[in-house]
Amino acid sequence: MSQEMLALLVKSLWETTYMVAVSGFISALLGIPLGIILVTTNKGHILENTSLNRVLGAIVNATRSTPFIILMVAIIPVTRLLVGTSIGTNAAIVPLSIAAIPFVARIVESALKEVDYGVIEAAQAMGASPREIITKVLIPEALPAIVLGLTLTVISLIGYSAMAGAIGGGGLGDLAIRYGYQRFRADIMLITVVILIAQVQIVQSTGDYISNRLNKK
Amino acid sequence: MIKLQDIEKIYQSDNGTIHALKGVNLAVEQGEIFGIIGTSGAGKSTLIRCINMLEIPTKGSVTVDGKELTSLKELELREQRKKIGMIFQHFNLLSSRTVYQNIAFPLELAKHSKEEINKEVVHLLELVGLSDKKDQYPAQLSGGQKQRVGIARALANHPKVLLCDEATSALDPQTTKSILELLKDINRKFQLTIVLITHEMQVIKEICNQVAVIEGGKIIEQGKVIDIFTQPQSNTTKEFISSIINHNLPDFFKDITLLPTPTADSNLILRLSFIGHSTEEPVISSMIRRFNIDASILYGNIDHIQTIPFGTLIVELSGEQVSLQQALSYLRTRELGIEVIGYVARNARAAG
Numbered sequence: 001m002s003q004e005m006l007a008l009l010v011k012s013l014w015e016t017t018y019m020v021a022v023s024g025f026i027s028a029l030l031g032i033p034l035g036i037i038l039v040t041t042n043k044g045h046i047l048e049n050t051s052l053n054r055v056l057g058a059i060v061n062a063t064r065s066t067p068f069i070i071l072m073v074a075i076i077p078v079t080r081l082l083v084g085t086s087i088g089t090n091a092a093i094v095p096l097s098i099a100a101i102p103f104v105a106r107i108v109e110s111a112l113k114e115v116d117y118g119v120i121e122a123a124q125a126m127g128a129s130p131r132e133i134i135t136k137v138l139i140p141e142a143l144p145a146i147v148l149g150l151t152l153t154v155i156s157l158i159g160y161s162a163m164a165g166a167i168g169g170g171g172l173g174d175l176a177i178r179y180g181y182q183r184f185r186a187d188i189m190l191i192t193v194v195i196l197i198a199q200v201q202i203v204q205s206t207g208d209y210i211s212n213r214l215n216k217k
Numbered sequence: 218m219i220k221l222q223d224i225e226k227i228y229q230s231d232n233g234t235i236h237a238l239k240g241v242n243l244a245v246e247q248g249e250i251f252g253i254i255g256t257s258g259a260g261k262s263t264l265i266r267c268i269n270m271l272e273i274p275t276k277g278s279v280t281v282d283g284k285e286l287t288s289l290k291e292l293e294l295r296e297q298r299k300k301i302g303m304i305f306q307h308f309n310l311l312s313s314r315t316v317y318q319n320i321a322f323p324l325e326l327a328k329h330s331k332e333e334i335n336k337e338v339v340h341l342l343e344l345v346g347l348s349d350k351k352d353q354y355p356a357q358l359s360g361g362q363k364q365r366v367g368i369a370r371a372l373a374n375h376p377k378v379l380l381c382d383e384a385t386s387a388l389d390p391q392t393t394k395s396i397l398e399l400l401k402d403i404n405r406k407f408q409l410t411i412v413l414i415t416h417e418m419q420v421i422k423e424i425c426n427q428v429a430v431i432e433g434g435k436i437i438e439q440g441k442v443i444d445i446f447t448q449p450q451s452n453t454t455k456e457f458i459s460s461i462i463n464h465n466l467p468d469f470f471k472d473i474t475l476l477p478t479p480t481a482d483s484n485l486i487l488r489l490s491f492i493g494h495s496t497e498e499p500v501i502s503s504m505i506r507r508f509n510i511d512a513s514i515l516y517g518n519i520d521h522i523q524t525i526p527f528g529t530l531i532v533e534l535s536g537e538q539v540s541l542q543q544a545l546s547y548l549r550t551r552e553l554g555i556e557v558i559g560y561v562a563r564n565a566r567a568a569g
Contacts, residue, residue: 116307116309118305118307119311119312121271121305121309122303122309122310123322123326124298125271125301125303125380126299126303126322126370127295127323129295136322136326137311140313140314216313216354216356
């Protein structure tokens with residue numbers, strides 16, 4: 001393989017890693033609190049607010065049911081507003097994050113719902129405030145499940161990022177389509193696929209390892 | 218120490234309203250172990266949760282240690298809750314924290330310093346006998362050990378009151394005994410007021426001074442444990458007691474007709490209950506000597522309610538009807554509980 005191709009591979013690998021890392025971080029930052037709100041505003045929970053719960057739930061569902069490629073194009077004005085351009089790697093981060101936030105929110109929601117309500121009740125009986133219950137009970141108790149959920153999110157983002165080529169985001173998936181498929185370079189196709197598989201493997205094993213270490217059940 | 222007045226609790230659910238508590242009044246004195254017994258669905262869980270306002274009563278007032286909790290704002294209520302410990306049937310420990318960290322949790326919430334927390338936790342670990350388990354996680358403990366952690370955690374803030382929500386229902390009889398012993402110990406040591414709910418009469422008998430029987434959201438009977446055990450009024454109470462003390466007639470009576478009034482040649486069947494010192498008096502033998510009658514014991518049992526001996530005898534007296542009536546009058550003058558079960562025709566048992 002030529003020097004040139006190698007440089008291209010390295011560049012694409014970096015682009016994928018960069019897009020996934022940044023959008024993964026942003027989606028965790030916003031998705032985790034959203035998931036917490038979804039759980040705690042539920043009927044009978046510590047911050048019951050059923051109307052807020054319903055509105056947020058509807059927004060989350062709407063975002064999740066939009067196909068990624070359409071979401072990416074539809075929010076171009078928002079992307080331009082946030083990063084100043086609608087093409088390139090940075091531009092791709094916006095739709096990736098927006099697609100992943102509700103995904104994270106639902107995963108966090110289901111992880112927190114697994115926490116036995118008796119434990120929350122015990123904390124209430126000890127005089128804990130809702131904030132203390134969230135930070136000292138809900139999150140620590142659900143952390144192993146949250147970590148697994150974030151792992152799943154990152155892997156989904158690696159998949160989604162292949163579509164980022166449509167708006168010039170670059171990355172391994174884009175490389176595989178443009179060189180491997182459109183230019184019949186089977187070797188490039190094979191290498192990118194192998195790298196993607198390795199990436200997913202590494203993310204999954206790391207996630208499993210951390211989650212296991214955290215799990216005391 | 219605890220006063221509940223006219224507590225009503227109504228739940229609104231999708232399938233209509235549920236009237237869980239219908240005007241409950243309770244008063245628990247400082248240092249008492251107060252038991253509330255009822256079948257599942259009787260409202261006892263809701264009732265105990267009203268004491269620390271985990272369930273907010275629809276109507277009525279809750280006063281604990283002189284503070285009316287029902288009139289407090291959220292923030293003040295949280296402060297008051299720190300003075301009320303609670304333990305649970307399923308322990309409700311934090312699985313992500315070690316034994317040490319679980320006991321430290323309420324102290325963290327009360328914003329104590331690390332040193333204070335350490336001192337207190339070490340002391341509590343010793344009290345519940347778990348010093349060697351302090352770095353283990355709840356998943357590594359047995360049920361009894363988990364409940365000990367629960368108790369230590371509940372005591373961390375030096376509460377005035379300890380609420381026990383079916384604290385021994387998930388434990389085997391042996392472990393139940395040791396947990397009850399621990400509770401009794403704590404009650405004596407710290408003059409701690411304990412309120413417990415249970416569906417097991419055994420628990421009431423082991424450690425409670427006072428008991429209330431709840432049914433259908435109402436307290437149907439209430440009083441000293443010894444009184445309730447010896448003179449139960451309602452059927453529910455009798456049923457609970459029969460689970461540990463046999464108040465039923467022996468099986469062979471099922472086929473025999475009991476008459477409410479005497480006939481010339483019928484035998485008298487009595488249930489006698491002895492409490493405290495009267496168990497030491499030779500009542501039966503002196504009755505036999507005095508009135509020239511025979512007594513056969515059909516059933517007998519002596520039990521202890523905490524330290525008070527408590528016995529039950531079912532006897533069949535035979536002899537002249539006049540003598541039987543005299544014997545009955547004599548027994549009524551003694552310090553014991555008497556219940557005339559009925560009269561049976563002489564030889565009825567032999568024939569049956």
